Amino acid sequence: MDAVADKVLTARGLRVAFGLPGGRTARAVDGVDLDVAPGEIVALAGESGCGKTTLARTLLGLEKATSGEVAFGGVPLGRSSKALKAYRRQVQLVLQDPSGALNPRHTVYDAVAEGLRIHGIGDDEPGRVADALARAGLRPPERFFLAYPHELSGGQRQRVVIAGALVLEPSILVADEPVASLDASVRGEILSLLLRLKEDAGLGALVITHDLGLAWSIADRIAIMYLGRIVEQGPVEQVLTDPRHPYTRALVSVLPGSLERAQSPVAEPIVLAGELPDASRIPGGCRFRPRCQEVASGNALAVLGQCEGEDPALDAEAHAAACHLVHARMAA
């Protein structure tokens, strides 16, 4: 195995279900395959409630998978606390809201050193903390050591959170909406930082977002999630400029400020009616069918039986979609 394959984060057939009062189960993550390798940024995009945050938490071992497995470098994620601890040095989390992600009573130094202390890495703690802060773009790091979170701006706080993850020298970062709570002009800076970490240090990242523009700015690959399942995935250029799944097409079409309509891959905005169904009431057959514009417009008549009867799987293409209509058109 080469160095990169050694450090690939994979999920295979991952399912996470929660019991709800009344005996129903919410299938938040419902059969997901995903790879994140060092040196690439993968965007996981979808609407709120589609299960993307649950997927992230499961990848970090914060949530137990109902079935399927998470593996790092081919080694399945163990249940023992020792195995989890070793895994966590490799895969780290960056949360959405940097103000909440930092204990208001801890200084920047303590917040960044926390990971080192948990993992018992005692040698040269100040040096490691300073290095992590500098890599996260807080320079000179010593100036920030004793600051409290409330004395920092939102962008600086998010850098501290990132430094706290970097201090363990992980291979993969899982970032849940890393810029959603930051001011617009500060976002670019944080995204540039993620890009730079990828390019200079070969860090891999899974960036969870509802913002397709963010994916366009930094991601190499993108996975579109709908109701617990990835419905389309592939290189960002292909997925976003030539979307195949009807859901992705609709998402891309309604983006405000996309290129002049003529240049947009989807000519007319497709505003889907209704909202994301509840994860405890996933429709049978294709889960997107009740809202699908192709079904509504009658374009999918030829495959309608399949749409109603069987859950489509992602095809094996590099740019894959989970849609019977797309598969039928490809076969033709």
Next chain:
Amino acid sequence: MTLLEFRDVHVTYTGSRGRIPAVRGVDLKVEAGTTVGIAGESGCGKSTLAMAVLRLLPKSAEVRGEILLDGEDLLRMGWGRLRAVRWTGASIVFQGAMHSLNAVQRIGRQVAEPMLVHDKDLSPAAAAKRAEGLLERVGLPPSRTRSYPHELSGGQRQRVMIAMALACDPDLIIADEATTALDVMVQAQVLQLISGLVSERGVGMVMISHDLSVLSAVCDTAAVMYAGRIVEQGPAHEVFAQARHPYSAALGAAFPVIGDPAARLRPGGLAGDPPDPARLPEGCSFRPRCAVSVERCGEESPELLRIEGARSSACFVAQEGEPVVIG
């Protein structure tokens, strides 16, 4: 017809840190049947401006200038008249509005309530009927009128808030980050609804957002605010596509156009943070973060001047006709 006009509006808060200027001289007109966007980041004064319209600011805020609604100065209006204006003249949809619904009242009743308070002759049954109609117009089926807020999704609650804002047929609607917390698809639904209202009912609309791309899609004109001032103004899509102020350019770049090769793997952004309103820099308040600043920017603060057609900019560089974006 000019519906709403801000004339040299200043808002200053007095707090433990002294006097903090939040809005520093804003002139802006909203014509009936048009949508004006105000873009900017947190702390730039855009929400303060919106609240000043209905005099919803805390006591510590001092407002100077004039805010004219249909030619009538809202700042010098008596309380009785102001109350009437709050119902029928103008209404606000806030960002966090989803949480301001009464949790123990059915939504149909909550929408009907302002009508009953405002119009004494209206029977409860008629009000309920109208509330149902309003909710239907914002895309909620009549069966939903008997739901409680917690039974609705975030997008649905936001639409209830819009229905409430429409309840008394206001001439002006102010939407303060009304779609920010919504998902792309729900946002599209709400934006479609809002544009429909403006064109078919001829109401005036002020839309406040940090997302310049949303404003460019919905608004006729856009004003970009920075540190309490309008720094650029013009037709919304032009401001977004070809900014004439380095700050608008950076704000626009934060929301890249998908498919634009120039934005691919090049996240736009600005170094530094928005200035502390209590300690504004000398000269142009944007200078510390500006990549194109010239010597003059450190000495005097640029005025918002017309540069061509309907566009104005408060940037010396743009006023000279030079590009405001490097590279």
Next chain:
Amino acid sequence: MTASPTPPPPLAASPRRARRQLARSRRRQSFLRSWAAYRAQRTGMIGLVLLGVIVVLALAAPVLVDESALSVTQATGGRMEPPSAAFPLGTDEVGRSILALTLWGSRLSLLIGLTATVVAIVIGTTVGVTSGHVGGWYGWFALRISDWFMVLPSLVVAIALLAVLGRSMGTTIAVIALVSWSGTTRLVRAQTLTVQSRPYLERARALGAGHWHQMTKHILPNVLPLVLASATLLVPSAILMESSLAWLGLGDPNVVSWGSILNRASDNGAVSAHAWWYLLPPGLAILIVVLAFMMCGRALEAVFNPRLRGEPS
């Protein structure tokens, strides 16, 4: 809000020491901020001054009055003498100075009140944090137990326990602690649940933090200010409880506390003898101490609560 961190003072010889020094100065600043907020509260300051006076008097009691003044056999005064120059607050039924008794009694009342509070707070905080953090079956069980203690009539339980366990200072402290920990548990548990849902705990878990780390490094520091405020309010109730028990004759017979003075007074017919000097001093002392602690506790709550709700301002 977007202020840059203040530049650190010049570094000392070793960077590690310099950091500790700075950390200490940061803590001092934060303490001074809280102190300033406390000082702004007038009642809190009055309470603090009162408390200071009482504590100084209690500590200085052996210097002010010789312990022999408490001895029944060496009493110098007559039976229930009204206040005079020799005995400013009169004497009890065996001729001891009420002033001396009240002064010495303060030591025991305060000691029992404070110790019982500390024990109650330690139990309450431990159960509260663990039940809130661990949850599940244990959390449910701990909550039910504390509910149970909460609804029991505390005085009745205390009387029953003392009757079984025997009268001594140790058992009094234990019994008072036992009937008062549940309130703290509730409070701490609620606060733990709030802190628990904060993203920084999620971050700590993702870093690999175990339960011990989460509880001691994140939950406890955020719960403690509230605990401190509630402890200040618990002391007066412990003092009152001790006085009630002693007044009912369930105190340690070998020592003098305010409650035991009252007990002796009523046993020896001070009420019918109109010996107001016998009843008033210990009664007023209890009242003043309780009031002083209450004032301090309320002020502390006002200082710490906004901080717990929001971020430090």
